[in-house]
Amino acid sequence: MTKPEILITTKKSILKGLDQAHSTYRIIALTRNQERVIYDYINSSDEIELEYQPTVLSVKKFFFPQDEIILDYTVEGKVTPRIEAENLVLFGVRPCDLNGIKILDEAFAESHGDPNYLSRREKSIVIGIDCQKVCDKDAFCYKVDSNEAKGGFDIMLYDLEDRYVIQVASAKGQKFLERYFETTPGLPSDLEKALAKKKEGFKGLEPFKNLEKFPEIFEKNKDHPVWEEEGSRCLSCGSCIMVCPTCYCFDVADELALNLKKGQRMRRWDACMLSAFAEVAGGENFRPTAKERLHHRIDRKFNFLMAKHGQAVCVGCGRCVRACLADISPKVIAEKITGK
Amino acid sequence: MMQLDLQPKDEKLYLPDPVRIVEIKDFTDKERFFKLEILSGKSLGHQPGQFVQVSVLGIGEAPISISSPPTKDHFFDLCVRAVGNVTNKLHTLKVGDIFHIRGPFGHGFDADIQQRMQGKHLLFIAGGIGYVPLRSLINNVLPEHHRYKKISILYGCRTPKDRMYQDELAEITKMGGNVELFETVDRTDETWKGNVGVITTLVPKVELDPVNTITAICGPPIMYKFVLISLMERNIPKDNIYMSLERRMKCGVGKCGHCQMGGVYVCQSGPVFKYADVEHNEEVF
Amino acid sequence: MSKPKVAFFDFACCEGCQLCAIDLEPEQLLDLVSVVDIVEFREAMSETGDQLDIAFVEGSITRDSDIDRLKKIRERAKLVVALGACSMIAGINALKNFQTKAEYTQAVYPEDPNKYETTTAKAIGEIIQVDAFIPGCPIDTGEFLRVTKNLVLGKTPDIPTYPVCVECKRNENVCVYEKGIQCLGPVIRAGCNARCPSNGGYCFGCRGLIPEPNINSQQDIMQKYGLTYEKMLEKFKLFLQRNQEIFGDDQ
Amino acid sequence: MTNNVKINVHHITRVEGHGNIKVDIRNGELKECKLEIVEAPRFFEAMVRGRPYYEAALITSRICGICSMGHQLASLAASEDAFGIQISAQERLLRRLLNCGEFFESHTLHIYFLAVPDFVGAKSVLPLVATHKDVVVRALKLKRLGHWVGDVIGGRLIHSMATHVKAITKIPTDEQLHEIIAKLKEAKAMLREDVSVLKRLKFPDFERETEYISLYKPGTYAFLAGNIYSSDTGETSYKNYREMTNEYLVDHSTAKRAKHHRDSFMVGALARFNNNHEWLSDDAKQLAEDLGLRAPCYNSYLNTVAQFVELMHVADDAMDAAQKLLNRERQLEDHTFPVHAGTGIGAVEVPRGILYHEYTYNDQGYMEKANCIIPTAQNLNNVENDFRALLPTITHKSQEEITLLLEMMVRAYDPCISCSAHILDVEFVDED
Ligand SMILES: Cc1cc2nc3c(=O)[nH]c(=O)nc-3n(C[C@H](O)[C@H](O)[C@H](O)COP(=O)(O)OP(=O)(O)OC[C@H]3O[C@@H](n4cnc5c(N)ncnc54)[C@H](O)[C@@H]3O)c2cc1C
Ligand code: SF4
């Protein structure tokens, strides 16, 4: 691939482009909904909040929804898979969530590709906006080297006041850009300017020193007192997992219609922090305590899956920290185990 | 930047295929044998040790080991213990009834392992329903027993009534030669003349040359710990021990997260594991 | 296959759960009666009645003279399902258990406090064996249908064991603790789709505690939000008087 | 028949709650005539004591599944009265919608499921599914509509958790309000269709003039606010509710009884209709006329018809409220306020008549004392007086017929004995 060219566009043109795309795509963006700001479907670009505020859920819900039907069937045995994918544009996704998408992409595409997730991803255009400062006190993307997107987007926008510097990462992104956004050629210095601003915003905020060695370190610290300290406070309420952009465990359940003639198989978000998650026949539970479950969850982020994805699977978005009533934080745990 | 392929490869990943029950045998009041025919006419194409996700529409799915050896035809066997929603429902079905399966899934006794077994002493240790997954391998090697140094099968049940595949067990006893079968029960009754005691009491009865012995184990969770101790006492290398493990499963294809033990997915890296590979995984035992 | 016979019985309660159970679209009602045989109340009530497949029992036991009736229902029914908070955990009725009998009878019938028979409000499971339950005050119609269907199919009714927070987060609510309000969601059984926090309220515990609530931690959390555990305990009283985890042994 | 009638109806069917009728006529003389309430007492007025103000409506709504919203509205009104809170115009509109939900759910249940089977000789509504499916389907739809409105506005079909003293915690969207209007339009059409059904029902001939008591606010068909009006003594402030009810206990009932100017009075749809008919919506007036219901009406059996007319009125009223909400900016309102000690009274019309809640709070906003007077309790004496008037005129009939007429009378009042919704056992006990 040739070196990506640098393009410039105005914010106005982007918003106008999104409104035009609305006839072909459903548009998702950060928007206000009563007392909260969330990623949601919008009807017009007026509804977009350009300034990021942490949301309870990440954009994961659009590719891997809370509940979805995967099969329809009749009692006579006619079974049809259900895969519902629409043309989507996700606008204004921030680096932590983009890294989250990248990790989910890898997980769902691996070996047996998950058709439901992948179909949705295939039909979507993800437009990222780079962050120029850390969004709040709970976010720690910079600690886990996640304040820059390593993937997960088709188009990336870098803020230059009333303009954006654009980078394109995929062919479908390129096509979308050409079709909907008016651009002018830009200079490498434009991008540098945007990046310099980011550098300024994140000044003094460094990644964990030994981040690459996390899998090793966590492997060695199976008996660290932190597991008991933090685990004993855990409510096993699963909030941390529900809000996490990189968690993807699910449960599958069959539901027959009331007349018992037809039915559906559905999957819904599940959570390894919930007490019944690893229970099997005869009541044996392979992870009976909150401490073990917390350990497993954090190991997935910094040990097992990190080794597989080549990057920390916690993207430091801070959502679980905000969500946890008991104040349990992957950052604090990592600090206690690996040092600041 | 690396572009990941997001093409959905398998639109039918979660679509189960119909199978028809052609034979049913009740081993015990909880365990039932099914011989099944794949309606599409295709053969299952499995390795010994793999499993299928059994679907009863309207009830749910459950992972069940394939208990017959690989074949070219479109028949295979399952043996199901009734413990919950899906398995109880399976026990209400009759010959001719249809249910569904997905798979085969998982990593069984693959070609490499089978290659390693050539010319070696094979030691099978099965507790209760653990005989089921091992049977796909046992019945695969028995007809070619001469290609192995020896085949020893240790089988333990709670009571004589719980013994499954009694006809086949009788056949195996008759084979003689380099094939031997040791059985034990935890609790005896008047019909039983054999060994009484837990399965580890059988291990010392087998004559073996540790480095040339390859072991395959399957049974209830607590069995592993004790069997492994007795195998260690007999100096069998950890590299020569395979075990088939069970966990809760929802998808069977490495996504849902339920079967994870530490970092490994049982449905992908397992259910057959080499002891040496999982020895340090705290969640295995 | 003959249709399973089901009947409804009620003890002390508002009977709102029965109302919710039959709050169906016409098609749903027709579907329901195509699957189960709803025994009419007159038949259900006669003490010599036939065997029932499923008896839905609503309401708490608040006087000794009801115990016999409850036991008879148990004898007649293959499955007894506790319908709603009153029968499952004694619900709102148990609020009076925090007062002495003299106090509450005097308050309502000062002219003649001993006129009516009454005693500690109890869940039906404290008196007879219960096979399944449908939590909530009131129950959720969808959940009622699901449990009924599952019982007809011989499936275990899958009532969640996890807490309300799971559903609250899935609905992307801002946690009410952020607004300085105590919510019982972290220790209360989900299944209501976090109805109260999702509609501007907070969870007051109508579905009962989850199997392993971490009450100690719940107690500590109050500090972080500058709230008091006493206020929280006050909220626990509304529906959870019968829970020994919180209120200790029967008084 | 004879001069001796002994009736003992154990658990009257198709009323909400458990009640018995006992009648004993010897030699043409009425020896005993009573309606017994046999519900287990639940002590709500004691249970709310010591509870914070924001739980009052949550707790009292659980008095009754059917009148759940009515109890909430009365409870909120009592708390607001105690704290001196004036609710906003938006809040008033939303409460009119909640009121509509309550009436649709309760009145349809009563008219179609509890009362109508009497007229077609059915023991319950189930047999009617086969013979009158279209009517039953409409009835189910109308009842669902009530629940649905409760769900959309209050967050749940009964025991709303979104209602709150001062302001609700949930605001309907434009789409929801449009849908409410559309569904109410449909409901009105269904009501019109059923005029013919209602006209075919033969209500027993009976007249006994009594005292009719309802809320009263000239210019409106009062539901949620107003003074108290008696057809005997005229208007008086709602603060005087105790004088209007004079509660007392009788031996045979767990419910308290009430009387005012005479030894009994009537509340409910017929009382409201008699006192407030001139402020019904035009379509409701038309409906009354088509059904031949004219004020003043002294036939208690026709309470059911008055309920039907009221459905049309609340549909119109709610459509108006929904439209007004659509026309304005809606927003979540702050529902906090300074708490202080105080006593307040809430008097609202619920389907069965006036419901009173009176609360006394301490300076922390915790309940010190509560008093709830439910409409059914107010009506009990009147039912017995109707029995007394009716019985001498029907002693010639068979015991079955007498029982049926008495039961129908009880049902006409739509009694909510401890507030519930089931079909009960009838037992004919002949003790001779
Ligand atoms: C790889 C593998 C191979 C298996 N092979 C066989 C076999 O050959 N024959 C056989 O009878 N059984 C086998 N099992 C166990 C079987 O899958 C479970 O008994 C079955 O899933 C229970 O499902 P159910 O719907 O009947 O029970 P449910 O109603 O779902 O549950 C009953 C209980 O079982 C638990 N449970 C749910 N899923 C599992 C699970 N996957 N494993 C264990 N417990 C679970 C539940 O938590 C619950 O406590 C195997 C399991 C695995 C993982
Ligand atoms: S673990 Fe917490 S901080 Fe990390 S990605 Fe998940 S929600 Fe965000």
Ligand code: SF4
């Ligand atoms: S509002 Fe309640 S239920 Fe929701 S997350 Fe917070 S504590 Fe949990």
Ligand code: SF4
């Ligand atoms: S949120 Fe809590 S109080 Fe509300 S319905 Fe659910 S369990 Fe009941």
